[in-house]
Amino acid sequence: MKAEIIAVGNEIVTGNTINTNAAYIAKQIQTIGITPKYHSAACDTLSEIQDVLSKGLERADVIFITGGLGPTEDDLTKEAVSYYLNKELFIREDIVQNMKAYFEKLNRYMPDSNKKQAAFPADAYILENKNGTAPGCILEKEDQYIVLLPGPPKEMKPMLDQYVLPYFKQKLDYCYHTIDIKLFGIGESEMAEKIKHLLGNFEDVTVAPYIGDNEVIVRITACGKNRGEVIERAETIKNNVCNCLGEYVIGYNEDKLENVILELIKQCNYTLATVESCTGGMLASTFVNSSGISSYFNEGIITYSNEAKIKYVGVSSDTLKMYGAVSRQTAKEMAEGIRIKAGVDIGLSTTGIAGPNGGSIEKPVGLVYIGIALRDETYVYELRLTGDRQAIREKTVKSLLVKLYKQLKQICT
Amino acid sequence: MKAEIIAVGNEIVTGNTINTNAAYIAKQIQTIGITPKYHSAACDTLSEIQDVLSKGLERADVIFITGGLGPTEDDLTKEAVSYYLNKELFIREDIVQNMKAYFEKLNRYMPDSNKKQAAFPADAYILENKNGTAPGCILEKEDQYIVLLPGPPKEMKPMLDQYVLPYFKQKLDYCYHTIDIKLFGIGESEMAEKIKHLLGNFEDVTVAPYIGDNEVIVRITACGKNRGEVIERAETIKNNVCNCLGEYVIGYNEDKLENVILELIKQCNYTLATVESCTGGMLASTFVNSSGISSYFNEGIITYSNEAKIKYVGVSSDTLKMYGAVSRQTAKEMAEGIRIKAGVDIGLSTTGIAGPNGGSIEKPVGLVYIGIALRDETYVYELRLTGDRQAIREKTVKSLLVKLYKQLKQICT
Numbered sequence: 009m010k011a012e013i014i015a016v017g018n019e020i021v022t023g024n025t026i027n028t029n030a031a032y033i034a035k036q037i038q039t040i041g042i043t044p045k046y047h048s049a050a051c052d053t054l055s056e057i058q059d060v061l062s063k064g065l066e067r068a069d070v071i072f073i074t075g076g077l078g079p080t081e082d083d084l085t086k087e088a089v090s091y092y093l094n095k096e097l098f099i100r101e102d103i104v105q106n107m108k109a110y111f112e113k114l115n116r117y118m119p120d121s122n123k124k125q126a127a128f129p130a131d132a133y134i135l136e137n138k139n140g141t142a143p144g145c146i147l148e149k150e151d152q153y154i155v156l157l158p159g160p161p162k163e164m165k166p167m168l169d170q171y172v173l174p175y176f177k178q179k180l181d182y183c184y185h186t187i188d189i190k191l192f193g194i195g196e197s198e199m200a201e202k203i204k205h206l207l208g209n210f211e212d213v214t215v216a217p218y219i220g221d222n223e224v225i226v227r228i229t230a231c232g233k234n235r236g237e238v239i240e241r242a243e244t245i246k247n248n249v250c251n252c253l254g255e256y257v258i259g260y261n262e263d264k265l266e267n268v269i270l271e272l273i274k275q276c277n278y279t280l281a282t283v284e285s286c287t288g289g290m291l292a293s294t295f296v297n298s299s300g301i302s303s304y305f306n307e308g309i310i311t312y313s314n315e316a317k318i319k320y321v322g323v324s325s326d327t328l329k330m331y332g333a334v335s336r337q338t339a340k341e342m343a344e345g346i347r348i349k350a351g352v353d354i355g356l357s358t359t360g361i362a363g364p365n366g367g368s369i370e371k372p373v374g375l376v377y378i379g380i381a382l383r384d385e386t387y388v389y390e391l392r393l394t395g396d397r398q399a400i401r402e403k404t405v406k407s408l409l410v411k412l413y414k415q416l417k418q419i420c421t
Numbered sequence: 422m423k424a425e426i427i428a429v430g431n432e433i434v435t436g437n438t439i440n441t442n443a444a445y446i447a448k449q450i451q452t453i454g455i456t457p458k459y460h461s462a463a464c465d466t467l468s469e470i471q472d473v474l475s476k477g478l479e480r481a482d483v484i485f486i487t488g489g490l491g492p493t494e495d496d497l498t499k500e501a502v503s504y505y506l507n508k509e510l511f512i513r514e515d516i517v518q519n520m521k522a523y524f525e526k527l528n529r530y531m532p533d534s535n536k537k538q539a540a541f542p543a544d545a546y547i548l549e550n551k552n553g554t555a556p557g558c559i560l561e562k563e564d565q566y567i568v569l570l571p572g573p574p575k576e577m578k579p580m581l582d583q584y585v586l587p588y589f590k591q592k593l594d595y596c597y598h599t600i601d602i603k604l605f606g607i608g609e610s611e612m613a614e615k616i617k618h619l620l621g622n623f624e625d626v627t628v629a630p631y632i633g634d635n636e637v638i639v640r641i642t643a644c645g646k647n648r649g650e651v652i653e654r655a656e657t658i659k660n661n662v663c664n665c666l667g668e669y670v671i672g673y674n675e676d677k678l679e680n681v682i683l684e685l686i687k688q689c690n691y692t693l694a695t696v697e698s699c700t701g702g703m704l705a706s707t708f709v710n711s712s713g714i715s716s717y718f719n720e721g722i723i724t725y726s727n728e729a730k731i732k733y734v735g736v737s738s739d740t741l742k743m744y745g746a747v748s749r750q751t752a753k754e755m756a757e758g759i760r761i762k763a764g765v766d767i768g769l770s771t772t773g774i775a776g777p778n779g780g781s782i783e784k785p786v787g788l789v790y791i792g793i794a795l796r797d798e799t800y801v802y803e804l805r806l807t808g809d810r811q812a813i814r815e816k817t818v819k820s821l822l823v824k825l826y827k828q829l830k831q832i833c834t
Contacts, residue, residue, distance in 0.1 A: 401710070
C-alpha cells in the first residue's frame, strides 16, 4: 500500500513552520506496512489543495492530509476534498455537542464559527480529537483512502497513533524493522564501495547510505509478515555490514558517541579530565551532556593563551617556544599535564587553528593536534580539517571522541 | 515568479530526516521576490524524480531541488533532470580537479565514483560547493529555471545564499529588504500583543513574529522598486518596533549575542574568564566561537565537583556545606574567585541542576544560579528553567549572555 503525505497551509509553504508532520506520519505508517512514496504541500486555497489531492490520487493508495481543519475562513481542506469527491458536507450534531463540552471544560464560550469543524460527508469515519476542537476523518473512494488530520502536531500525533494506525493495521498484515549503523572516519563514497554488494532496494529489505551529523550512516530496513523473521533478516545484514566496515562503526540507532564512551569508562571505572585550546570547552561540554558523567569527570580547563597552558597544566615554556602552541609536543604535554594535575586515568587535550585567521603556510587553518594520555601511554594525532571555525571545532571534538572510543574499546571490553 | 521546492531522497520520504531545507529555501527566496507555491518530495528513483519534476514545471517558474547529487548509485537527480530536459551529462575536468584538491586537503583518496559529481549538462551554470564535494547548478528551459542543490543543509544553505539568491536577484526587478530584530526575555504572544498595531501583511511590507533559537524574532520585510525607499520603509518600522520593545532587543539580523558582547568588551578593553559547573564548558565554548576573542579571553575552568570548586577558584568549603553547590553564595564565590585567579575584569560563573536526576523539592531540576563579577560589583541571578538537560544548559548560557550584555551596554556605551 503506497501513501502520499500532504500538508495544507500557507505557514508550511512559506517556510514559517517546518513540516515535521510528514516525517512523523511516514515513520509511523511504515510500522504497519504502508510505504510512503511522496510528500507534498500546498497553500490554503481550494484550487491548490485540489491540485495536490488529484496528483496524489493518481499515484498513491492512501493520502494523508494534515492541516486546514480549523474554524477560520482559510481552513478549506474538507471543502476541497468533499468538492473533489462530489460529496456534500453535513453538520454533525453529536460532534457539535462534543465541541461544546470541550469549550466548557476550558471555561470558554464556543464561537459559532467552530460549528464548521463538525461538518463532514455522510459516510466519513470520524476520528476524535482529544487535544483540540477539530476532529479528523477517513474517507473511502473505491479502493483508495483519504485521511484528514489536524495540523498541530500535538493534535495530529495522538489521532494518528490511536485511531488511524489501528484502522489500517486491521486491513493490512505487515511489519518493519530498521537498524542504523553509524560510522566515522570514512566518506560516503568509500563506504558505498566497500559494501556495494550489500546496498540496494530489494523486495524484503533496503540497505542505503546516509550522511548524518559528522558521521555516515548505513540504514537497514527489513519488512515482511513475520516479526521474528523480519528482525532476523535485519540483524543478519547488520552483521555483514559490520564485517566489512567494523573499524569505522561507532554505534547503532540512537547511540551518541559520548554516551557509548561513558559506558566504557564506567566498565573500566576510569576518570577523565580535559584541557582545551581551540575547542574552548566544547569537548568538556559534550561529555557533560551525558547524564551520570559526574562520577567520572570532575574538572576541565580551557587554556586559550600560552600562559594558561603553562600555569594550569605545566606545559614547558621551552616547548611552546620551540614548537609553538599548535604542535604535537604541546598537545602531548597538555594531555599528560591535566592527567597528573587532576589525578585521573585519562587526560585529553586539543590545540589547533580554528581560523578564519591565524593560519600560516606551515600551520594552516584546520591543523589540529589532539592528545590522549591514557594511564602510562600518551597518543597524539594530527588532524587536517576543513570548514568554518565552528565546523573545525566540532570535527576536532568528534575526532577525539572516536580515537578515545577506539582506545577504550580495546582496553575495556 | 512562482517556485516549487522539491526534496529528493528516501531518507526524507521515509521520515528518517525531517525536510528542513524546504522551509529554509522558502524563506530565503521570498526576500528577493520569489513566491513559494508548492513543496514536494520523492524517493531516489529516476521515474519518481521525473514525476515530481514534470508536475512542478506545470505550475511553477522556478524549481528548487535538494538532494541526490552525491557519488553513489542512488544519487540520481542530475540524471533524471537531464534526461527529462533531453540534455547529455559531461564530466567537467575542472570540477574533477577541484574535488581532488578537496580530498587531498582532507588527506584522503578520492574514489572514482566521485567523478559522477562533476558531470553536468553543457549549458549548466555551476554552483561551487565550499562545504562538500557535490557542486550544484542552475539550468534554464525556455522561461523556466531548475536549481539543483545538495541535500545536507550545511552545504545547501551557503550555496543558496552566496550564489543562487544573487543570480535571481539580478534577473528580477524588485527589491526586498529584511530586518530581523532579535528579542530575549519575552514570549511570542506577549510580544505580539505589544506590537499588534505594527504586525501584519501589507502591500509593501510584512511584519511577522518568529520563534528562533532561544529567542523571539520580529521580521520586517519591505519591498518595492526603489532600493532607497525600501530600506527606509524597513528602517522606520524597525524604529517603531524598538520603541515598543527596546528593553528586550539583543541584536539584529545575523548578530550573535556573543559577537555583540565581544564588541562591547573591545570598546571597554576588558578581559574575561569563566568558571562553569552545569554548563560544563558550553559558556566558554560559545565565547571561543567568536574569532578574535583570544585577546580578551585567556582561560576558563570547568569545576564539576565540589573539590574542583575549592581547588581552582577558592570557593569556601563552609559555603558549600552550608548552602550547597547550587546556591547564590556558591555562584558568587565562583565568579569572584575566577576574576581574581585569572586577573581579569569580568568573572562569569554557572552552577545548577540540569537533570534529569539530582533534583529535590527545594532545589528542583532547572534551578540555576549565574554570577557576573564585574570589577568591584558581583551580580547573581537565580533562573528557573525548563526542558531536557541540553536545553537547560543552553538556556543557562543564553541567559548569562543576556545579563552580561545588559551590564556591559550600560558601562561601555
